Amino acid sequence: MKQRSWWGWGYTEDAVTGVEREALTKRVAAILPGTDLTVHEPPSVESLGLPEPRVAMPDSLAGLVSTDPTDRAAHAHGQAFRDVVRNLLGQVLNPPDLVVRPRNEADIVDVLDWASRANVAVIPFGGGTSVVGGVEPRAAASRSGDFAGAISLDLGALDQVLEIDRTSRAARIQAGVFGPALEDQLRGADLSLRHFPQSFEFSTLGGWLATRAGGHFATLYTHIDDMVESMxxxxxxxxxxxxRLPGSGAGPSPDRMFLGSEGTLxxxxxxxxxxxxxxxxRATASVHFDDYAAAVVATRAIAQSGLYPTNCRLLDPAEAFLNAGAATSGGVLVLxxxxxxxPTRPWMERALELVADHGGTLPEPPSYTESAQHRPGTGAADTWRSSFLRMPYQRDALAAQSMITETFETACTWDKFDNLKTTVTEAANEAIRSVGATGVVTCRFTHVxxxxxxxxxxIYAAGRWGSTLAQWDDIKAAVSEALSAxxxxxxxxxxxxxxxxPWYDSQRPDPxxxxxxxxxxxxxPAGILNPGVLI
Amino acid sequence: MKQRSWWGWGYTEDAVTGVEREALTKRVAAILPGTDLTVHEPPSVESLGLPEPRVAMPDSLAGLVSTDPTDRAAHAHGQAFRDVVRNLLGQVLNPPDLVVRPRNEADIVDVLDWASRANVAVIPFGGGTSVVGGVEPRAAASRSGDFAGAISLDLGALDQVLEIDRTSRAARIQAGVFGPALEDQLRGADLSLRHFPQSFEFSTLGGWLATRAGGHFATLYTHIDDMVESMxxxxxxxxxxxxRLPGSGAGPSPDRMFLGSEGTLxxxxxxxxxxxxxxxxRATASVHFDDYAAAVVATRAIAQSGLYPTNCRLLDPAEAFLNAGAATSGGVLVLxxxxxxxPTRPWMERALELVADHGGTLPEPPSYTESAQHRPGTGAADTWRSSFLRMPYQRDALAAQSMITETFETACTWDKFDNLKTTVTEAANEAIRSVGATGVVTCRFTHVxxxxxxxxxxIYAAGRWGSTLAQWDDIKAAVSEALSAxxxxxxxxxxxxxxxxPWYDSQRPDPxxxxxxxxxxxxxPAGILNPGVLI
Known part of the structure; x- marks a missing residue:
């Protein structure tokens, strides 16, 4: 049984060490020479000085409660760069008073009843991989705030696939189940949810639903929303x-109100x-381009072709070089x-005609595989995939070496994309400069x-130890303004x-x-659910 | 310029007459021998005795108002069978006091301001093809009700495509535009919304959005919801x-709250x-089956194949016989x-392998056409399409001949379908018997x-003149109960x-x-918008 890290990504045992750390450090030093890459170790939980819990639950629910400091520290934050940095600096300022683990739905009803009466904020917690402060009690944990206390409601015990309907290809699934356990329970029926966000191993169905997570499919079923029959x-x-309905037109969709409600409703x-x-x-191909603008047009042609590829990820030249080891002047399209x-050969063949129309070339022929044959290959697609799964661990390692490494994402219509990429990249570079850092900005498409x-x-920039949080916050504000504009x-x-x-509030229509x-x-009515989020 | 019928479907000039009426009457007489098919003519508007309007608009808005009796009568109902029958019987009991035609958005703001102050109900009206009482003032028109008056807000003047973004394949479109005028305005850019409900000619974009209309595509983009970038x-x-966004995960979707709000928000x-x-x-095929259960399994295989046909409409044997002229014991799948x-040949070829696995046969080879080549053919698919467009006119003709002719629709998961079809058909037949009628029940899939x-x-049943409304209401209640159960x-x-x-209220979760x-x-806040609908 591996140990979850209280301060960073995933399992302690899987953290970046040894040879991987050396190679990573060497790679960063090559790109950003002169950077101070001293490794800073995380503090001990004991040294955090967590305040005593302000509230206790009634005896009838006491069995669900943990006040263990490591547990509370692990539930005090998500997995954004700014979370990891604050943890490394020992700034765990907003721990929940209690971690509460309901065993079933009745427990949840009881906990909400109690919390509503006792004015205790309830922060739902799935896998805790939020990168937007979604599970951090923040204001609710404040001693001078509106709440008598704050609890983190960890759904981890609701981890079962309860029912499978093979005919309709659907299953009734508890919200607290993690990605791998979910897939394990579906395997016997030879079915799969096929929702594989980068957080897959450490995030839950309930978290995906509450946050409208994006997953495996680059087209059509891009968000978890599209896979919901009922909630x-x-x-x-x-x-x-x-x-349970495959489709309905009976009034505004109830599910669509809860999808994206982020624990507030x-x-x-x-x-x-x-x-x-x-x-x-399976059919896969890595298409190289000399010209990024042409690569974008090629990608658009595929997005509008009705071919609906599973994967259609255009890496810009910087992304292709850093994360797929491919040196191109126009980027790589992973199809x-x-x-x-x-067999999907006719689909791939037409897609390759479309990319060829726009100057795309194939350094290796496309790969067509059937079931058991499928083996990891050596092309940019496979390199990128392995890199993808190690990214969060490497992010943590770099964060501990004063690097500012974080991602941000958006969507826009095609007519706006060229300008969006240019202005966002300029804003990022300008912000990196203005906080006294040096770095690179990369871009890929996750969905089209x-x-x-x-x-x-x-963003991969060399920061100053102790200042990377403030540096990142400035950069984040600048790029958020730019992409909204x-x-x-x-x-x-x-x-x-x-x-x-701030940017959601200005994007959301007032009515x-x-x-x-x-x-x-x-x-x-008591306003206890995830206060500070969305509303 | 053709004349819109005040009491029934479409244009007066296109009503069923002469040879078509004779053929239709003969066909019904053959299926339901002994039926009294006397034709009852609609009353004159003058004979309806519409009450005087209770309210007048302020001078500044008076130019938008019509009090013409034919206009008011035409805005007093939708196009359900029960609407047409009541009109034929001269029972236009809920006319709006005024028909109001805003020229622009500012007019709408002014009208809503006035109506909120004056406690006047506002019923939004697009093409008026609601088959569920969505545009009928009903309670709001009642002299003893909660409102000082009721107006029908006809959006017909907002009929322009305002902007086309060819790159992103999107357009900004006013809500009052009818289907044909919308497509005409997009044709220059060689684009199409491709939303073709049966009501296409007489319904509007705003109506489609407010009611979550279903359209052309049998798979993927089944509802208008899926084609909305912003509202x-x-x-x-x-x-x-x-x-305007191609996709977003920023909170619950604002558009999804208004989609299906049916003018209440x-x-x-x-x-x-x-x-x-x-x-x-284009590729089309009509697949015949000897066994309906096998046809359902074949259709399910296609729905789960990832081939995403544009058309995948399984007609049961009765539907295939009555509306596509095909005599089969298991029905016809129009693909x-x-x-x-x-070219979509590889898609069609795989689909035909799937149907062949389940006993589907092709009386004619599939048709593969390119652009200008496409010509209406003679197969079941084409027969069904022509029939489809005449159906509402024929429904009116039959309603005037004491026939009970109406449709109802639903969706369910595959595991429940066999039971649903059996119990709903039984309930329909039992209800037809219990109201003293004789008739047939047919079923097709519109979307999968x-x-x-x-x-x-x-439902096609022989009723009694003067009683068909009450007969239908009994049948409708019975089938609604059955399909909900x-x-x-x-x-x-x-x-x-x-x-x-009643059935929506029990289906919708209470919270x-x-x-x-x-x-x-x-x-x-004044509760003036489409009172009685949804909420």
Missing amino acids: RVVTPSGISESR GIITEAWMRLQDRPRW GFESADH YPDGPAPYFG AGGTITHHHAVGRDHR FAHALRAAKSALD | RVVTPSGISESR GIITEAWMRLQDRPRW GFESADH YPDGPAPYFG AGGTITHHHAVGRDHR FAHALRAAKSALD
């Missing part, structure tokens, strides 16, 4: 359960989810098709739609949380804000 | 405008809509693929999802309106109802 949500005003306890057959045929029903891409930016959304799939509030606040008051 | 909505509390004035390239390649980018179909039922939705794409309220009422109060 069950415990609110302080009662339990909401929608009917209720606690999602289970959902019927649409599943996929496990793919048998993939998969199917459980038919017929009417626009979802660009995902990375350029017509992007403040988030395509990382959610709003507490960190995106909708009124309506949402009114809906919140109806469902959570 | 602009005038509420009594201000104008809500969402940002605000007046949709414009939307940025996602468009399609006009298809160049279609279309693309602007590539990986997790379930959207079945659409037709079997796990279906009360509507997949016909909306809730006033007629579906969501609280939230929706609270949202309504925030946006429409």
Whole structure:
């Protein structure tokens, strides 16, 4: 049994060490020469000086409670760069008073009843991988704030697939289940949710639903929203359960109100989810470009072709070089098709015609594989995939070496993209300079739609130990302003949380804000659910 | 310039007469021998005895107002069978006091301001093709009711495509535009919304959005919801405008709250809509089955294959016989693929393998056409399409001949479908018997999802003149109970309106109802918008 890190990503045992650390350090030193890459170790939990809990739960619920300092420290933050840095600096300022682990839905009803009466803020916690301050008690933990206390409601015990409907390819699943355990329980029926965000190993179904997570599919089923048949949500005003339906036109969708509600309207306890057959045929290709503008047009042509690739990730030259080891002047388009029903060769062949029309070339022929044959290869696609899964661990390692390493993401219509990329990149570079750092900015598409891409930016800059938090906050504000001004959304799939509030508030139509606040008051009259998020 | 009928479908000039009437009468007489098919003519508007308007608008808005009796009679109802029958009987009991035609958004703001102050109900009216009582003032027109008056707000003057973004394939479109005028304005850019409900000619973009209309595509983009980039909505509390985005994860979707709000939360004035390239390649086939259960399994296999046909409409044997002229013991599956980018032969070929696995046969080979080549053919698919467009006119003709002819629709997961079809058909037949009628019940799929179909039922029964309304209401209640009990939705794409309220209210989760009422109060504090619908 591996140990979860209280301060950083994933398992303590999987942290970057030894040879990997050396190689990473060497790579950064090559790109950003002269950087001070001294490794700073995380503090001990004991040294954090967590304040005593302000509240205790009634005896009937006491068995659900943990006051263990490591537990509280691990539930005091998400997994953003700014969370990791503050942890490394020992600044765990907003721990929940209690970590509460309900065993079932009845426990959740009881906890919400108690919290509503006792004026205790309830912060729902799935895997805790929020990168937007979504699970950090912040204001609710303040001793001078509006609440008598704050608890982190950890749904981890609700981890079962309760029912599988093979005919309709759907399953009733508890919200607290983590990605791997979910897939394990579906494997016997030869089905898969096929929702694989970067956080897959350490995030939960309930977290994905509450935050409208983006997943595996680059087209069509881009958000978890699209895979929901029905949801069950415990609110302080009662339990909401929608009917299992493949589609409906009966009034505004109840599920769409809870999707993206980020724990402010209720606690999602289970959902019927649409599943996929496990793919048998796969086609993959890495297309190189000399010209990035042409690569964008090629990607748009595919997004508008009706071919619906599973993977359609355009890496810009910096991203392709840093994370896929490919030196190009125009970037790399990673294309993939998969199917459980038919070979996807005609799909890939047409896609390759489209990219060739715009100057795309193939250093290696496309790969067509069937089921068991599928083996990791050596192309840019595979290199990028392995790199993808190590990224959060490497981010932590670099954060401990004074690097500012973080991502941010958006979506915009195609007509706005060229300007958005230019102005956001300029704003990022200017902000990096103005905080006295040096660094690089990269961009890839995580998802593409017929009417626009979802660009995902990375920043790798050399900061000053002790200042990287403030440096990043300045950079983040600058790029958020730039992407909002350029017509992007403040988030395509990382959610709003507490960190995106200023830009979300200006993006959200005012009448909708009124309506949402009114809906919140109806469902959570005491206002205890995840205060500070969204509303 | 053709004349719109005040009492029935479409244009007066296109009503069923002469040879078509004779053929239709003969066909019905053959199926339901002994039926009294005397033709009853609609009354004159003068004979309706409409009450005088109770309210007048202020001088500044008086230019928008019509009190013409034919106009008021035409805005007093939708196009359900029960609307047409009541009109034929001269029972136009709920006319709006005024028909108001705003010229622009500013007019709408002014009208809502006035109506909120004057306690006048506002019923938004697009094309008036609601089949669920969505545009009928009903309670609001009552002299003893809660309102000082009721107006029908006809959006017909907001009929322009304002802006086209060819790169992102999207357009900003006013809500009052009718289907044909919308497509005409997009044709110059070689784009199309490709939303073709049966009501296409007489319904509007705003109506489609407010009711979550179902359209052309049998898979993927089944509802108009999926084609919305952003919306602009005038509420009594201000104008809500969402940002144009291809996708977003920033909180619950504002658009999804207004989609399906059926005029209760605000007046949709414009939307940025996602468009399609006009298809160049088409593949169509009509697959015959000996066994309906096998046909359902074949259709499910296609729905779960990832092939995403444009058309995938399984007609049961009765539907295939009555509306496509095909005599089969297991029904007909109408399959279609279309693309602007590539020939769809590989898609169709795989789909035909799948149907062959389940006993599907092809009386004619599939048709593969390119652009200008496309000509109406003679297969079941084409026969069904022509029939589809005449259906509403024929429904009116039959309603005037004492026939009970109406449709109802739902969606359910695949595991529930066999039972749903059996119990709903039994309930329909039992109800037809119990109201002393004789008739047939048909079923087709309008849309299919990986997790379930959207079945659409037709009823053709011989009623008694003067009683067909009450007879239908009994049948409708029986089938609505049956489909709800079997796990279906009360509507997949016909909306809730006033007629579906009892079943919608029991289907909708109570906490969501609280939230929706609270949202309504925030946006429409005077409660003037389409009272009686949804909430």
